[in-house]
Amino acid sequence: MSTLFDFGLASSLVALALYVGWARDEQSSIVGFIALGLLLSLGWTRLRSIDVALTEAAIGSGVTGLLLLRTQTSLRNDKPTGQEFGVLAKVSIGILCAGLSAAVAYVVLIPPDPAPTLAPQALGSIDVTGLGNPVTAVLMAYRAIDTLLEKVVLILALVGVWSLTSNSHWGGAPAVPAIGTPQPLVFLGRSLPPIGVLIAVYLLWVGADAPGGAFQGGAVLAAMWLLAMFSGLQPIPQTQSVNVRLLLVGGPVIFLVTGFLGVGCGAFLAYPDGFAKPLIIVIEVALILSIAVTLGMLVAGPAKRGPG
Amino acid sequence: MTIAADLVTIIAVTAGAVFFLAGAMGLLRFPDTLSRLHALSKADNLGLGLIVLGLLPQANSVFAGLKLIFIWMLAQLSAATVSRLIATAIAKDTGS
């Protein structure tokens, strides 16, 4: 019975992906992409990976869909596109892509036996970290350096986005059009952010023992901040503002400092005995604020007005 | 006791699914945007409410049940706001 549901889910995924690829206008394909994100989250839940389902719903289809929709409304060009592949080229590219899909499907169908896994090792040392959620333990304890570098990648992407502003606007504020903000949006901007902040803090706190974590909570925080900005209740910060820059680098800096302090205990990012859980909590709190500001500024875009 | 709980769940979730189906058909078949918004609001409020009602007997604790109701209220809040925004945009477009 559940196999029937899985079969329906898998075929809906493929059908919706085909629609997203071949929809006639961009807006339909982006809305289809957001719906695809919802189906992907359901798929992740079926694969018993709830943390990934949360991240996919929040960042993979939530913030990405918002970014794509905003871009599409500012890209309304009617110019006919000049360059397109001929039929023969498209068919051969299609055959090659189908071959790639078949190769990956072969790997899925003929797995190694016994299945390689690191679950016993992950569970073996989890008591030392004081966490209950093995995915959080992998993210913040076993592979903490991956999380640190991932945070740095976010900052680098933001630097790249900021560098795309013209010289006269450097340091100014991004343009978030609030053209006569309608009353329902202002109402939502007043009523939803307190609830959203509470949910974000809950996601962060419960991520230690149950599915959740800093990235999911940071995405919810960023969404609340963006909602306040879009409804005109919060000013759009300038990219040269010291507070914004402190919040942006606060997360990675605290992570790095903890890492270098760990050198005294044996290795970079080693946690001293008994201090693992408090250190992880400190890092996660700094990380969630930093992620929220980074995601918000990535959606807001490069500066479009001069500073001051 | 669990048989009664399972029966309530099956009936309520099926009714909610029927409302969602009706909302989706309304979205596809109604002629203009305002009537489609009307169909969608039935799916959002009543359909989701019935599904939440049906899942309440299956919740593990009072806190989980309260979380379900909270989700329903949040969905109603955002659906109402979005419907109002779309309707205002339509009204502005048609100049009425």
Added chain:
Amino acid sequence: MTTPFDAAMLLGLSGSALIGIGLFVIITHPRVLRKIVGFNLLGAGIFLVFGVAAKRGAMAGLAGDPVPQALVITGIVVAFAATALAIALLKRLFELTGSSDLAPLPPDASSRRT
């Protein structure tokens, strides 16, 4: 077929289909915004195949191997960062040339410098 017909196999097959579809959209679609959507499709397909590895590694009382799950979470965030940078580049391209495809410009174009 040596695999059981379960959620992992079906979702893994759909993931491989998404990889092919996403790559085709990236290569052949003329508009850059659709190429970015195709890049996200490709990423989603790859992550699904990772998820199959996570589900198949379920052992020792866990529902899934946590290491591939953590890798996918990292991948989703990095894919979003790449998408945001690509979108910023696309917007700048549109501001400077007025077109959002990658057709080569005539030699005297890009007179709309800001």
